[in-house]
Amino acid sequence: MTYKRPVGTQDIVPGVVEEWQYVESIFRAMADDYGYGEIRTPIFEDTDLFLRSVGQETDIVRKEMYTFEDRGGRSLTLRAEGTAPAVRAYLENNLWNQDRERVVKLYYVAPIFRYDRPQAGRYRQHHQLGLEVLGSPRPEVDAEIITFAWNFFQRLGLQGVQVLLNSVGCPLCTPAYVQKLTAVMQESLGDLCADCQTRIQTNPLRVLDCKLCQDYVARAPRLADELCGECDDHLVAVQATLNLLAVPCTLDHTIVRGLDYYTKTAFEFRVEGIGAQASIGGGGRYDGLVEQCGGKPTPGVGIGIGLERVLLARRHAGIEFGADQRDGTFVVALGDGAWNEALKLCYELRAAGIRSDVDYRRRSLKAQLRLADSERYVSAAILGDDEIARGVVSLKNMVDGEQTEVSRSELIVRLS
Ligand SMILES: [Zn+2]
């Protein structure tokens, strides 16, 4: 009997995990610099939370959620997206009433579960780096989140990232637009793809970002032309702030995002060469969501960045992670007499915060050095009877092969 991991998942093993850690560490450090605090929510939530926030007619709720009944008969769903759990936790933990004027800035690094068709960079368990800001209606906050992501992608060496910006309006202006859109689309209903023939009834805005129906979308009225004064001002102000901060962005009226809760700003980051959609992140404003989840009316805006997509984009850009990175000191024991001292030295190095290991198979000098090299150590500390008697180690540089004698008492200072 052999077991395989479930379809659409992956194991992230040593040798691969280092780049994940690196990307996450940049994200965490930036979140700290921008004043965001980390939030960790459960991996599953009441199914109802996603139904009510994401929307019954979205792809996520209709066909992608991992929903199950627990032994107590409750319907639970694995985290299907990051915003609704963050908003639920924001309300449940009273983050909102500690200070009336307080803007709450949260970040998360979390797995997301969706029963999607597996394809390049898309997984049924994928990981998102997310930001949420609650409590401010200001367009500068939308711009902050977009600028954060832009700077993050720059730091990761991604070139040619596109920032696509749109507004999906608000309850004052979107319904009238949806009526117009539906009327125009009804005329060519027979020509739309099968999904859009349903969407036009259930979730008409989604027709706008359908890849198959772009010919018809081009003829449709644009939401950006139908916005109310407030939504229009907001969009203009987001653009102006991005301009001020030197973040290039393009208006794209097909950016609607798939979720019901978005209002006003919707945006997406794309990069060439990683598949048809090429999206590496996206988000928007959700001014009605907190109220929908049972709180007082509270504006919010957020982004989710796909970690696997970012890693894929780095690979496509030819960025090799850690190809020449070495770290630590491997301890080589010459003969069984030196073994105990070698073992003690290895633990001393580890206690001093220096990566270290020994060859438990106690093989030849050559085999031990080969292991030190393949495990990418910077140096090898060689200990034989002679070195032990004189209180020294032979320190071999694994890059250029140069060997020097260092007194045992100075070794850690020298390596730190
Ligand atoms: Zn509006």
Ligand SMILES: [Zn+2]
């Ligand atoms: Zn379509």
